[in-house]
Amino acid sequence: xxxxxxxxxxxxxxxxxxxxxxxxxxxxxxxxxxxxxxxxxxxxxxxxxxxxxxxxxxxxxxxxxxxxxxxxxxxxx
Numbered sequence: 001x002x003x004x005x006x007x008x009x010x011x012x013x014x015x016x017x018x019x020x021x022x023x024x025x026x027x028x029x030x031x032x033x034x035x036x037x038x039x040x041x042x043x044x045x046x047x048x049x050x051x052x053x054x055x056x057x058x059x060x061x062x063x064x065x066x067x068x069x070x071x072x073x074x075x076x077x
Contacts, residue, residue, distance in 0.1 A: 006049060013042030030073045037066035
């Protein structure tokens with residue numbers, strides 16, 4: 001992946017995370033977990049590709065938390 005597309009992934013992931021936070025504050029469930037979850041996946045990929053352990057730790061550990069939210073929405077609702 002070249003630097004231009006890595007930069008695009010960073011910005012897209014940032015927008016998705018910020019949009020997810022906005023949706024959380026406006027109580028738009030489950031759209032908030034889908035948006036924020038996609039952003040976290042994007043940043044996890046960026047962390048992996050750039051070998052940035054802090055990014056992988058931060059966003060990679062968010063993914064299981066979103067899985068709980070998906071589970072709650074799809075299987076318990």
